[in-house]
Amino acid sequence: MSPLIVNGRTEKEILKACLQGDRQAQKDLFYMYAGKMMTVCLRYARHHQEAEDMLQDGFIKVFTNLGEYSHMGSFEGWVRRIIVNTAIKHTQKKSFSYEDSGLDHVREDAEDPDALTLLSEEELIKLIAALPDGYRMVFNLYAIEGYTHREISELLNIEEGTSRSQLLKARRILQEKVNALYTVAI
Amino acid sequence: MNEIDRIFKNKLNNHHSGIPEGIWDNIESALDKQQHRVWSNLPWSVAAVIAVIIVSVGSFWIQDLNSYTEIGNVLHQTSEILPVTTNKNNRLSSDLHNQDNSTADSFTGKESDLYAGTSAKISDITHIEVSKTDVVQPTVIRPGHISKEKDASATDFTNKSLNQVIPADMNSFSTSLFQPLMVNIETLNDNLMVNAIRSNLNQVVKGLKMPTEPFKACPFNVDYRDKSLDIYYSSDYIDKKLSDQSGDATLKDMRLATESPMYSFSAGLRLGYNVGYRWNLHTGINYSQINEKFEYTDPESSKVRIVIIKDYIYEDGKVVDSIVKQEEVLVPGSTELTVYNKFRTIDIPLLARYTIMANRHLSLSAIGGISINVASYEKGMIISDETLKPVHISKSEDDGNVVYKNQLGVSYYGSLSLAYHLTDNMDVLVEPYARLRPSSVTLSTYPLYQKFNTYGMNLGVRYKF
Numbered sequence: 001m002s003p004l005i006v007n008g009r010t011e012k013e014i015l016k017a018c019l020q021g022d023r024q025a026q027k028d029l030f031y032m033y034a035g036k037m038m039t040v041c042l043r044y045a046r047h048h049q050e051a052e053d054m055l056q057d058g059f060i061k062v063f064t065n066l067g068e069y070s071h072m073g074s075f076e077g078w079v080r081r082i083i084v085n086t087a088i089k090h091t092q093k094k095s096f097s098y099e100d101s102g103l104d105h106v107r108e109d110a111e112d113p114d115a116l117t118l119l120s121e122e123e124l125i126k127l128i129a130a131l132p133d134g135y136r137m138v139f140n141l142y143a144i145e146g147y148t149h150r151e152i153s154e155l156l157n158i159e160e161g162t163s164r165s166q167l168l169k170a171r172r173i174l175q176e177k178v179n180a181l182y183t184v185a186i
Numbered sequence: 187m188n189e190i191d192r193i194f195k196n197k198l199n200n201h202h203s204g205i206p207e208g209i210w211d212n213i214e215s216a217l218d219k220q221q222h223r224v225w226s227n228l229p230w231s232v233a234a235v236i237a238v239i240i241v242s243v244g245s246f247w248i249q250d251l252n253s254y255t256e257i258g259n260v261l262h263q264t265s266e267i268l269p270v271t272t273n274k275n276n277r278l279s280s281d282l283h284n285q286d287n288s289t290a291d292s293f294t295g296k297e298s299d300l301y302a303g304t305s306a307k308i309s310d311i312t313h314i315e316v317s318k319t320d321v322v323q324p325t326v327i328r329p330g331h332i333s334k335e336k337d338a339s340a341t342d343f344t345n346k347s348l349n350q351v352i353p354a355d356m357n358s359f360s361t362s363l364f365q366p367l368m369v370n371i372e373t374l375n376d377n378l379m380v381n382a383i384r385s386n387l388n389q390v391v392k393g394l395k396m397p398t399e400p401f402k403a404c405p406f407n408v409d410y411r412d413k414s415l416d417i418y419y420s421s422d423y424i425d426k427k428l429s430d431q432s433g434d435a436t437l438k439d440m441r442l443a444t445e446s447p448m449y450s451f452s453a454g455l456r457l458g459y460n461v462g463y464r465w466n467l468h469t470g471i472n473y474s475q476i477n478e479k480f481e482y483t484d485p486e487s488s489k490v491r492i493v494i495i496k497d498y499i500y501e502d503g504k505v506v507d508s509i510v511k512q513e514e515v516l517v518p519g520s521t522e523l524t525v526y527n528k529f530r531t532i533d534i535p536l537l538a539r540y541t542i543m544a545n546r547h548l549s550l551s552a553i554g555g556i557s558i559n560v561a562s563y564e565k566g567m568i569i570s571d572e573t574l575k576p577v578h579i580s581k582s583e584d585d586g587n588v589v590y591k592n593q594l595g596v597s598y599y600g601s602l603s604l605a606y607h608l609t610d611n612m613d614v615l616v617e618p619y620a621r622l623r624p625s626s627v628t629l630s631t632y633p634l635y636q637k638f639n640t641y642g643m644n645l646g647v648r649y650k651f
Contacts, residue, residue, distance in 0.1 A: 035202030143191035
């Protein structure tokens, strides 16, 4: 894969310049990843303004801690982790509480994923944003970021069972909303 | 993977959303502020060091200038007043003291000794000792303090002047200029000569402003001790700074509202070693303890109370049995939490002390350098950045939140040290100081920068040996 080149500079060169405080390089780096990271923030945030705050704080942390990037994994993955952690902290500061319910009452409904495929990315983001805080966090971390329930439980300081139940509830709510959308549409 | 998960992941994982306008400007200004914060803190920390260096170098330079002026005066005086003719046995002794040149600011010999010599017969005057180092102290030129050219000219001048006083066969003197000297005048020709010496030495003494009172311990006046041990204690004022990195001031406000300063102190030991004229190096160990009170009220706290209910069973009006039941009742209320926080640090100071001025009672020094933190411990509670509820900060606690660094790096130390000479080898110290810690004591993952600058007044004693 050919290296990503922005304004005649590779990612490595841009990173090096960023570490030396080159503001233009920092700007290039920001615009290189801001679009993708905005999507990440929108998935975790309740509304657009909150996502903007997350993106801003996340990138400030990226530039502040750039010296700690070890160049071992992909830079995008490193940025994404910072953005996700920032988003989690943002949401936790708003002092939501996780609904701690067992698995007993949760039934995994038969899914109709076909309807989902017809939705645009923006519509999917809106569906996620409408989830309760706890459900949204767990669904994002598990379904999209690929964290395990154990990791989620440590990250959010909740029980693994809670993480599982919230994931199932999130899926059910998403499915119901999609079905409702199509019912209305039909 | 669940089908719904897969669809969401495929569609959203690499999706680019529109970037809000102006967000880069906000980031840029935040980064500028951070950069400005670094620079704005730097002068405070560097200023102390620079001030100490300027004062030290300035004083040192002035001292050197004074030395050159005095060379001429004293030696001319000496050459005029001491047209001494001595026999071939006269000699100069250059090894009477292992004393550093810098320690000799004035006479150590007693004026009365000189007078006593003049009233005696020539035959009795067999051993008048005048500390040459003391008499011509300002003429003492130490290697390294002047340039080679100056050194050479000064040496020539000194040799020339002294050759008027001292017979030519005493060439050893010129080679021993850099060492403490003592003139042994073993024999003198006649009483007239003694009187001349007496009267002219008086002039020299006046010129050198020799103190008439007995000397007390002072780095410039009496016997030289190149090692010292300082023991000190200080009541400290702590300037705590919290600055927010995220733009959300909630945590900072809560912490400021719940934490209040209490009496803090520091104490330590410092070993000192004289490394040159007026210069001493110190190192040792410093312990500091910053105390704070953490007060938190949880308005929505509830307690679980256990209520024991005893039911009696009656039969014909008499109690025949009883049933004891235990129930848990949730009692709503508020909880007030008061915890005394302690931040302990152990540092190794690496300090340079320059003696600005000194007399027989007092000496004033400027001290500057760094302190290297070797360990820090903290105990107590603060507001958690994750839950905004109280959390332990002790690493040993199970629910302890790791917020503070184990090692805090380097801090800058600057002080003015006033020493009162209690005895020959004991000083009392009063030392206003500032210790500036340029880096945050919190981890980079913590959303607040926390810094401690310490200002205090060391009170202690210095034992010289």
